[in-house]
Amino acid sequence: MIRIDSVTKRYPDGTVAVDRLSLEIPDRSITVLVGPSGCGKTTTLRMINRMVEPSEGAITLDGVDISRQPVNSLRRSMGYVIQNAGLFQHRTIVDNIATVPRLLGWNKARARSRARELMERVGLDGSLAKRYPYQLSGGQQQRVGVARALAADPPVLLMDEPFSAVDPIVRKGLQEELLRIQDELGKTIVFVTHDIDEAIRLGSMVAVMRTGGRLAQFAPPAELLSSPADTFVEDFLGVDRGIRRLSFFTSETLELEKTPIVAVDATAEQIASRSTSETPYLLVTGLDGRPLGWSEPGDLVAGDITPEQLLSYGHPFEYGRDSLRAALDAAVLSPTGWAVAVDGAGRAAGVVSQQTIGEAIRAAHAKGLTDAKVAG
Numbered sequence: 138m139i140r141i142d143s144v145t146k147r148y149p150d151g152t153v154a155v156d157r158l159s160l161e162i163p164d165r166s167i168t169v170l171v172g173p174s175g176c177g178k179t180t181t182l183r184m185i186n187r188m189v190e191p192s193e194g195a196i197t198l199d200g201v202d203i204s205r206q207p208v209n210s211l212r213r214s215m216g217y218v219i220q221n222a223g224l225f226q227h228r229t230i231v232d233n234i235a236t237v238p239r240l241l242g243w244n245k246a247r248a249r250s251r252a253r254e255l256m257e258r259v260g261l262d263g264s265l266a267k268r269y270p271y272q273l274s275g276g277q278q279q280r281v282g283v284a285r286a287l288a289a290d291p292p293v294l295l296m297d298e299p300f301s302a303v304d305p306i307v308r309k310g311l312q313e314e315l316l317r318i319q320d321e322l323g324k325t326i327v328f329v330t331h332d333i334d335e336a337i338r339l340g341s342m343v344a345v346m347r348t349g350g351r352l353a354q355f356a357p358p359a360e361l362l363s364s365p366a367d368t369f370v371e372d373f374l375g376v377d378r379g380i381r382r383l384s385f386f387t388s389e390t391l392e393l394e395k396t397p398i399v400a401v402d403a404t405a406e407q408i409a410s411r412s413t414s415e416t417p418y419l420l421v422t423g424l425d426g427r428p429l430g431w432s433e434p435g436d437l438v439a440g441d442i443t444p445e446q447l448l449s450y451g452h453p454f455e456y457g458r459d460s461l462r463a464a465l466d467a468a469v470l471s472p473t474g475w476a477v478a479v480d481g482a483g484r485a486a487g488v489v490s491q492q493t494i495g496e497a498i499r500a501a502h503a504k505g506l507t508d509a510k511v512a513g
């Protein structure tokens with residue numbers, strides 16, 4: 138849909154902000170531009186809605202050169218969200234969100250009702266509608282910014298470091314919200330950040346840029362982590378890319394052990410029959426099937442098992458839904474070295490050792506490499 142074709146931006150003082158950049162930005166997914174400060178991310182984003190004009194090259198939208206399209210209609214087809222939201226301080230939340238519909242000539246009632254609908258969509262309580270921006274937290278303001286950009290239902294959203302001014306927990310919430318909105322609305326989103334973790338979390342495709350406005354690599358996040366194009370990309374990804382890559386592998390491939398699990402009301406025979414030589418511990422569950430903790434079989438007395446006597450199991454992972462990274466983390470944090478897998482309802486589905494997880498990781502890597510070869 139959006140195609141950047143060998144675009145260069147030279148500012149009047151001679152600074153080359155973007156240097157022969159070519160990117161094909163796929164429809165209805167999130168493409169992230171990431172790179173160090175000053176590498177040309179904002180300039181690139183602004184060339185897409187013509188707030189900045191390229192010095193050379195062309196950008197096309199659905200095959201049409203954007204330099205031949207009227208700027209106003211082009212910008213209306215592209216919502217724009219910036220850091221700190223950039224809200225109008227003298228307007229209420231609902232009127233901030235209604236800005237573009239009002240510009241488009243909608244009457245007040247219709248624009249406000251659209252605004253209220255969007256507040257709900259971005260997870261803002263309706264009671265905030267009449268407040269002013271300064272009466273909202275940073276995270277709430279950022280949600281208003283997203284709602285305002287979505288107000289006229291543009292097919293494209295341009296987002297320039299929208300979440301970088303909020304703390305990590307709020308930021309995670311905003312990222313999840315964006316992924317959910319994207320799932321529901323299927324917008325084409327170009328998202329700028331200098332945070333590689335955010336890029337990997339959000340992007341279907343990630344463009345890593347380097348100083349001088351040059352593209353270093355354009356790839357899906359799993360591929361960046363497995364095969365960085367050069368040492369710049371490798372350094373930018375950071376030290377633990379092997380572990381991070383595990384978040385792209387499903388835990389579904391793990392073979393769970395179901396034997397060493399007993400309920401809190403287990404009989405002596407059950408305790409004896411469920412103890413195996415491979416697992417030195419038994420996982421005890423409540424009557425609802427939820428894990429309570431670990432115990433050595435010899436410490437369990439039928440009819441007298443109390444949760445307080447059990448060893449904590451750390452945190453479980455959801456089998457099939459969570460990744461191998463979550464499974465490994467669960468095993469590493471478990472005092473027994475075994476991870477607890479649960480189903481969607483939180484009931485124990487099985488247990489799995491660090492060693493089995495290690496084997497699954499090796500298998501996933503081997504398969505990943507094969508896939509990369511097939512694709513490449």
Ligand SMILES: Nc1ncnc2c1ncn2[C@@H]1O[C@H](COP(=O)(O)OP(=O)(O)OP(=O)(O)O)[C@@H](O)[C@H]1O
Pocket residue numbers: 148149150152153154172173174175176177178179180181331
């Ligand atoms: N109007 C301008 N005139 C001259 N140089 C500019 C102008 N705007 C940006 N630049 C320069 O262009 C380069 C790219 O800037 P840009 O804002 O696109 O970077 P960025 O990747 O968004 O950085 P950051 O992560 O800090 O936001 C920088 O060297 C910047 O100083």
Ligand SMILES: [Mg+2]
Pocket residue numbers: 178179180297
């Ligand atoms: Mg910038």
